[in-house]
Amino acid sequence: MTSFHIGPAVADAFPDTRIALVTATGLRGREPWPGTVAAMAELEQRLADGSWRPADETDPRIEAWHTAYRSFGTNPRRVRPSVDALGRRLAKRGTLPRINPAVDSYNTVSVRHALPAGAFDLDRVSGDVEIRHADGSETFTPLGEPGTVEHPGPGEVVYADAVGVLTRHWNHRDAHRTRVTEDSAQVVFALETLHATDDGRLLETAAEELRGLLLPHSARTRVSYLSPAQPHVTV
Numbered sequence: 151m152t153s154f155h156i157g158p159a160v161a162d163a164f165p166d167t168r169i170a171l172v173t174a175t176g177l178r179g180r181e182p183w184p185g186t187v188a189a190m191a192e193l194e195q196r197l198a199d200g201s202w203r204p205a206d207e208t209d210p211r212i213e214a215w216h217t218a219y220r221s222f223g224t225n226p227r228r229v230r231p232s233v234d235a236l237g238r239r240l241a242k243r244g245t246l247p248r249i250n251p252a253v254d255s256y257n258t259v260s261v262r263h264a265l266p267a268g269a270f271d272l273d274r275v276s277g278d279v280e281i282r283h284a285d286g287s288e289t290f291t292p293l294g295e296p297g298t299v300e301h302p303g304p305g306e307v308v309y310a311d312a313v314g315v316l317t318r319h320w321n322h323r324d325a326h327r328t329r330v331t332e333d334s335a336q337v338v339f340a341l342e343t344l345h346a347t348d349d350g351r352l353l354e355t356a357a358e359e360l361r362g363l364l365l366p367h368s369a370r371t372r373v374s375y376l377s378p379a380q381p382h383v384t385v
Contacts, residue, residue, distance in 0.1 A: 152275055152338070153384045154376055157282035160307060161378035164218060168346035169281075169376040170357035172339040173272075173385040174252075176369025179332035183251035186363050189258045190246050197244060204237030205264035212237075212264060214344040215321075222283070222305050224319045232321045233266040250332045255363040256339050263356040265341050265349075266321040270309075270328040272336040272385070277312030281320075281376075284308045290315035291326045338385050339364075346377065 154171060161167070196202035205212050207226075212234050219226040226234070236257060240246055246257055252269065260267035270279070286304035291314075302308050302318055309316040316325045321342060330337050341356050343349040357373045364371050374383045 151384050152272055153278040153382060154338075155278060155280045156376055156378060156381040157280055158381075159283055160281050161381055163221065164344055165378050166344060166346050167377060168343050168350055168353055170341040170353050171374045171376060171383060171385050172341070172357055172360050172364065172371065173337070173374070174339070174364045174368040174371045175336050177252060177335050177337055177364070178367045179250055179252055179334060181367060183255070183363070183367055185366065186251050186255045186258065189363065190248075190254060193258060193262055194240075194245055197240065204240050204261050205233075206237065206241075207234060209264055210345070211343070211349060215266065218307075218344055219319060222307050222319075223303060224306065224322075229319050229322050231266055231319075232268065232323070233260050233264055235322075236261050237264070250330070251367065252330050252332075252334065252337060252339075252364070256341075256360055259356050259360045259363070260341070262359075263341075263352055265343055265353060265356055267339060267341045267360075268309075268317060268321055268324050269330045269337050269339045270316060270324075271330050271334040272338055273334070274328045275311050275316070279309055279311050279316065281307065281309055284310070284315065288315045290318055292318075293324045293326050293329050296326050 215231040216226040256267040284302035307320040
């Protein structure tokens, strides 16, 4: 079992934070996922026919993350929140990236609802995970760059386990070590909002939508919620 925690300083700085943790065990990433394929195609078609566009930085959901990034010293126009970067890519290219079914599922839900999302292979996580400010001594190896070692700046909000940092700039980029692949069998997906008062229902809708895409390809799924009022959750 892995516990997720919001550190007290992060809870104080971002008191309206709420994070949905969608856990899937017995995940079967090498079989066809027609539901995810259809969800991606439907979103791309809506973009093509002009009935929908991804949220941009003028949207309050994205703007909130830009403000948060600036508060811990990150320029959000150089280092963009994941959902902002994904939405810009989709708007420019007209298609979502195809990585693997689990990743494709959370990317689709993320950009549809303008909520940042990420995932960790729980078999590669060491100890518990805390959302906290970095102290500058931690190490981070970016996804897709196994030979690179970075050191998050002091004060930067990160997800970190006992070994190192799992995400930089809160949700900008995931670590290579805990990446989700077709062979990942135990995965926790995170969907995040900084404005739970306004977007709490949206977060719940997105979490259930993601769970629905995972259900046919998992032995078990569950949804838990992390917030300053409930700062500890075991998945």
